[in-house]
Amino acid sequence: MNRYTMGAFALVGFLMGCGSEAPPAPSTTVGEVVHPELPPLPEVSGLTPMPDLNPDPHIVEVDLVARPHAVQLLPGQATQLFNYNDQFPGPLLHARVGDRVIIHFRNDLAEETVIHWHGLRISDQMDGSPVIQTPVQPGASFTYDFVVPDAGTFWYHTHYHQIQQLEYGLYGALVVHERDFPVFSAERIFVGDDIRLRTTNNQISAFQTSGPDIGGGRVGNRLLSNGRVINGEDGDGPVTFTIPRGAIERWRFVLATNALSYGLRIRGADARVISTDGGLLPEAFALERVEIAPGQRYDFEVRPQADATEVVLEALVLVLDENDNVVEAPFVLARGTIEGETVTPEPVYPKVSLPATSVEAAGHEWKLSGGVVDGQVQFTINGVPSYVGEGHEHVLLETFEPNVPVKITLSSNVSPRHPFHIHGQFFQILERGGKPVFEPGLRDTVEVRGNETATILSYFENHGRWMVHCHISEHSENGMMADVQVGTQAAGHGH
Ligand SMILES: [Cu+2]
The missing domain is CATH 2.60.40.420 (Cupredoxins -  blue copper proteins)
Structure with missing residues (x-):
């Protein structure tokens, strides 16, 4: 690499x-906890x-x-x-x-x-x-x-x-x-990140206040897996471990980058997605790869294949090749060497049902946009920059009734992607570009790709005042962050 x-x-x-x-587990004695x-x-x-x-x-x-x-x-x-x-x-x-x-x-x-x-x-x-x-x-x-x-x-x-x-x-x-x-047979967790280090002294390089870092979010020159540098010959390389044949493992993955999205792929195993941001799925599914945006999570069920010698977790990341073409390159995040044998009973998954998605629901639109105002890049939700720099004032974007389903179409008319996070609530992803998609499970973050729309459905079950924002910090802290109110309970401001 x-x-x-x-x-x-x-x-x-x-x-x-x-x-x-x-x-809740039944209590054996009436009146006694x-x-x-x-x-x-x-x-x-x-x-x-x-x-x-x-x-x-x-x-x-x-x-x-x-x-x-x-x-x-x-x-x-x-x-x-x-x-x-x-x-x-x-x-x-x-x-x-x-x-x-x-x-x-x-x-x-x-x-x-x-x-x-x-x-x-x-x-x-x-x-x-x-x-x-x-x-x-x-x-x-x-x-x-x-x-x-x-x-x-x-x-x-x-x-x-x-x-x-x-x-x-x-x-x-x-x-x-x-x-x-x-x-x-085992559970593992992997946290992905990237970091931009100066080549001269390994320190975090200066933060830009304009240009590409703000336009698309800061992207690193080093990829990290559980804090280890995995790219370049001077890095520590991937997380390594051994995994016995016959194992059935649960691998959890968190993406903690500022801005970089990954494709995720597991080689050498039969792997299924069993969980998304909001917990276990009603039904696991297998895919050659899944896409993950900053802030999102996946859990995988991993079974080493009979003829494999290793099980490898890879990030697929867009990079420039030697001819300056944008290409996708694989980076190994974790490598399990298959060693020994074990017998693992089939995991028993609890029954999970998700809130209904075919329901009558009011449709809202949140327009994600941005531009240059007075020489400064500014991002907006519904035309308004909410949070800029030091002022911790958030525009109240909407008020929702608790437990009432709402469809929100997040529409972007700008090129950078916006992994959009709603605090304190879960939602499901229904459509992209007005067409149904297979992205099952509860989410708290949805990637809205450049110049695209994504439609989500939430029941807003959790009372309070909640931040909604792009998870690319360079976007949220330059305007793409607001609040929504769920229910009428006072939020009790600390200031
Ligand atoms: Cu964004």
Whole structure:
């Protein structure tokens, strides 16, 4: 992959411009609360979990600190990052659906920050919105405290000066297991990211305020898999492990890039998609590859093929070849060498049904656009730039009745793609360009491709004031971010 030069990603980036929870367990004695004996959560390999400080099996209580941290990404100088608990990616937050999660967060950065729990349908007070939560000052603490309502693969990340703080490494993965989770021979998690490093000293290169980085979002010159550099001969290479023949594994994948979308492919195994952003699917499906945009997640069921010697997880990424043509190149994120044998009972998936999609639903349109205003690139939703720079004021785009289905057509008349995220809610993707698509499962993020439309359906089940924005930080922080109100409950502004 060495022939793909630094800067190639950046240029290409610019050119391209309910749940799975089971019913509550029956109580054996009338009038008495009985906690059923729950099996311990399986290990999720790939990231170090946060130590749980609370002995109560239904409470996960952890310490989390954000601070500068140097990581040896490449030979030579260590790269100065911002990390959670001195880990890159941040430590794995691991819970079971219905658990109370308490995070004692301390900000040891020299700048303000907040944490967003991406995909969790919790209270808006705990969602990390800078409109609701006064950002945590340097040296200050904040306790996030919520019950996790849905099982799935989620993540947590800064929602403050996200262009820089996300690139600097303030993110981690969050796994919520189903109450009756399917049992696999192993579970693994992989977090994909990219980062732009100076070739001279391995430090994060300067942030641009105009040009391609803003137009299409900042794209790196290095690809990361669980914090390891995977491209270039000086990188660490993919995550490696062994996998026995006969294994049935669950692989979870989170894409934490600022702007870069991947194709994902698994070679050497029969792989099926079993879960999307919002948890397990009613029915798994096999595809040669799936597309994933910044912020989205997939879980795969992975069975090594009889004649294979390795199982490989690949990212398919657009790059420039030596003739400056845009081509797609595969990058190996993870490599499992097939070794030994095992017998794995068939995993038993809980029954999942999704909210109905063939329903009468009011149709709304959110127009995603952008242009240059007074020499400055500005992105808009329905013609209005909501959030620009330092002012944490969000336009209230819409008010929705809770539990009433709404169809929203996100239409883009500009060339860059917009992975659009709705906080605190799930939705399903119905159509692209007015035509039905097969993109099953609950989502909290949908990629709206350049000059295209995508139609989603949401029931807006979670009361509160919620951010809606492009997940390309360069777009959201230059205008493409607003709020919606669900129900009439006051959001209780922190300012
Ligand atoms: Cu965007």
